[in-house]
Amino acid sequence: MGCLAICTQISLLIVQSDSEYESDSDSETYVFFKDRPQWADVKPLEQDDGPDPVVAILYADEFKDKMNYFRAIVQLDERSQRAFDLTTEVIKANPANYHAWHFRRLVMDALNLDYQPELAFTHRLAEANPKNYQIWHHRRVVAEKIRSPSNELEFTATQLDHDAKNYHAWTHRHWVVEAFGLWDGQLDYSALLLQRDVRNNSAWNYRYWILSKTNGLDSLAKIDEQLAFAFALIRKAPNNESAWNFVRGVASSRRFGDTPSIEAFCTDLSKSPVHYPYCLGLQVEIQEEKALAGNRDALLELEKLCDKLGNEVDTIRAKYWNYRKVTVRERCPQ
Amino acid sequence: MSDSGSATIDTQETFIRQRHAKYFAMCLKVLPRSMATLDTQRMTLVYFAVSGLDLLNSLALIESRRAAIIDWVYAMQVLPDKDNPGLNAQACGFRPGSSVGAPYNPKCEAQACLKHDSGHLAMSFTALSVLAVLGDDFSRVNRQAIVQSMRALQSDSGEFFATADKNESDVRFLYCACVVSHLIKDWSGVNKATAVAYIKSRQTYDGSFAAAPGLEGHAGYTFLCVASLYLMDQLDEVYTKVEQDRIIRWCIMRQQTGFTGRPGKLVDSCYSFWVGGTLKILGAYDLVDRTCLRGFLLSTQSTTTGGLAKSPDTLAGVGEPDVLPLDAAINMSERASQHAASLKF
Structure with a gap:
């Protein structure tokens, strides 16, 4: 559910041209479920919006068709290959349908399906919908199921190459690093991102988090080392709030009086x-x-x-x- | 102060209230097919439109549909199973819309429950808010079922899941649980002690709050955490004035012309609510440069269709004369908030 994102979406009501939707409405190749012999035994279930619906969406026929059969299969609680395939279609039409994602996992567990191919599925969807909560949630479940960080670091790095401040990608990366203990090399990764953009607050935060989780701030010497790192980058861009907050952060366990290099640096600047x-x-x-x-x-x-x-x-x-x-x-x- | 949002602001622009109101009224009727990606969040759309109209003091525009909207909202209530209430005791509340295939049941009569049908905390929050804004008396709300389900949605660590299947959980749903409890005046669905610990663990080194421990602070999550503490009546218990000043400092630093949601990001009108609302709860909204903020917000108006480039309730905080005063913690007009507070159960 995109509480935070939804105010963005509502303002785009008039002008939105949704690429996912465009590709979905390829009616030349779409075969309606009612015309698919393998679905002949299922009675579609229409949604009942009452006599005077509010925010009535003018669904495309294809969308309505998929949803009618999805509603039906959920009420039948049918956990089958065709139900799995149906969730693929429903999710492609609306990746925010958390209901379909959940039912997909129920079906997968019932049929003991391999979760590995879900990595490619979520990867493709995430490219078109990088800020969709459900896709990232599913990705986490997949990594948990296959008990492997697989290529999650690489995957998030690719996402961060597109948008270095994508909150979902960072959330996933934090989770995977902590869940699988992948701390090695992460300090260097933060430095790399800061080299690309010294104002990347996500990268500063990541650096702080890695340090705090790996005993990187547990002595005055280590704190001074990180202060020196920040001071060097502040000299390059003094009006960078993120770097100054990082200074506050690494010194937060001590008094300013114990870390005199901060006052000396400010005085000099x-x-x-x-x-x-x-x-x-x-x-x-x-x-x-x-x-x-x-x-x-x-x-x-x-x-x-x-x-x-x-x-x-x-x-x-x-x-x-x-x-x-x-x-x-x-x-x-x- | 930073590189972002340093554009010159025209403070002479006017607020086109009526056009924004028509925009909301239109959204309440039909939405184009491209909006099918919001199919499982329709209740939130109703909320933005109805609450937006209220803040614009324009509910008269939808007066003829008031009863129909209230009925539609009630029809989305997930009720205990008619014969075996324990069957879906964890799944009550409100659904986002009719997409699960439930029969239209505006009178909220007891029925057999559907398979895999669940309320969603964000929908319960927005549904109850819409009812409050429209002056409903909550007489068809099954408060007991909602409270019982909320208890099941909170884990031992204080977090709240959105739905009975316990997939997504983060601070958003704790906040929703707080507003729901506030509106129905029953807090027995929330374990405040674990909720408070959960929130505290999300405070970052710069004073703001994040979605999970160790993550980057963000204005949206900062609002959700501070507002939740406030609604639980725990804000002053948990944070001293000096500690609250740290949160205030981070928030105030967000102002460039409008507000940014994180350091180094661009200004965006939605953060006028997330940051402005947090400051209002902390009693520090007076520290904002309102002239600058108002100029920025008016510059985001769409003069052709109505609507801001983000959300117009952001203007309520600035004290725009055409906009009703806001109860920031529950993001509702003070008028509607007072109505909800006056309800007797």
Whole structure:
């Protein structure tokens, strides 16, 4: 169910030209189920939408035909090869039909069908529908059933080559890496993606996750190593929120006072004639830590930083920087 | 501040309310065949259109169909089996539409249940919301059956599955369970303790929330987590003001002109709801630059057909004069929310 995606879809009502649909309506080659001898024994089941249907979809005849027989076969609970083939047709016509996906798996389990070919099936569907929840869910079930990560890393890498921030592909990759313990080489993979696009927040997050799962942040030395990695990329693109958040993340188990390289880096970067808002924003937090410990000069410095951000550097957030100033002041020991 | 969304915004554009309303009213009637890919989510479409009309203060446009829409929604309710209620006790709630082949049953009379027929949490959420918006009294809602099914949909780890066959599960369905519980005023279908732990495990290093532990923070999931905590009355229990400020910081950083859903991504009108709604729940919506946001949103309007390039309820948050005030946590007008709250069971 695409809760998050659906608001996109509804706005496309008028102009949508759905490639999956186009290929589906190839009526020259389509043989209706009522004309297929092997289905003669099944009575199609129409949907009953009542006398005044709401959001009535003007289904294509082919679509209605498939669904009529799918409804019938589900009510017969027939777990057969022809039922399996029918789910293939129904899913191709509507890959979001979670009901058909579930029934397909019931049939496969009943007939003890091989799940391996499902990899190719989902691969083809994912190419046309990279953000469909049901396809990715099925892919996970397949990997679980065949108890093999098979080529899941490669598959997700291919998907990420098309869209390096595809949330579904990342979700699948995280799952497969953790489920099958495929940690090796993943830090390098994150570095590769960041080399391609230093603003890829998914890749920064992946890097953080791999580190946190592989004892990569459990000493100050290791934290410093990752900070150095981030600092080098921030120097190339200082207005990159993702990299600054990564700095916050790797240092989050310590106080800023324990990781002095962060303040030193910010101070150095601030010597530039250009003001970098994310740099100033992190300095606000460094000063906040000191101010809350009773350092009055730090509070004054924080107030100056917030004023500079709100009045000059980051004016769209003027109210926010004022809020920060006020709240920190209130929380400071008197 | 970033490379995205730095286009100049025309703040003088006007909001074409009536055209948006006609667009929704049209969607409620028929949809083109290409929309067959939404066949198993029709209830959500009804919800977007009806709730959209409400926020546009234009329900009068569909007044003549009010009873028919309410009947259609009730006809989608999955009820306990007539003879053996235990048979489908985990599968009650609302279905997305009539695609499973159930007989049209708007009066919700007890019948034999269908094989493989199941309510879906997103459909129960949207169906109840549509009923509330249309002023229905929930008299045909089987609250007990819904609560019983919800209990079966939640696992020991706090997660909620969407349907009785327990395939998909993520934060979306926990949120749906929270709105359902809120609307029917019965929380016995949700184990709050495990739900809270489930949500906390999804907070990321940058303060936002993700679909699963370790995944990237995302504005949609951030809204779902924060709104769920709020509806469970756990937000202030779980996060101190300082911790809430971390969430606020991430949200505020999303504003470029409109909002982005993740750092480094492009602005998109739907995030005006996901981020704006989160900030509203956290009591920090005043920190948003509304002039800038409104200009962006109006620039996404389709002046020919009506409709924004994403969802118009995003404008309710900006305080557009032609749009009703929003109860962000359940994404419904305050008017409809108050109606639902006034129902007695």
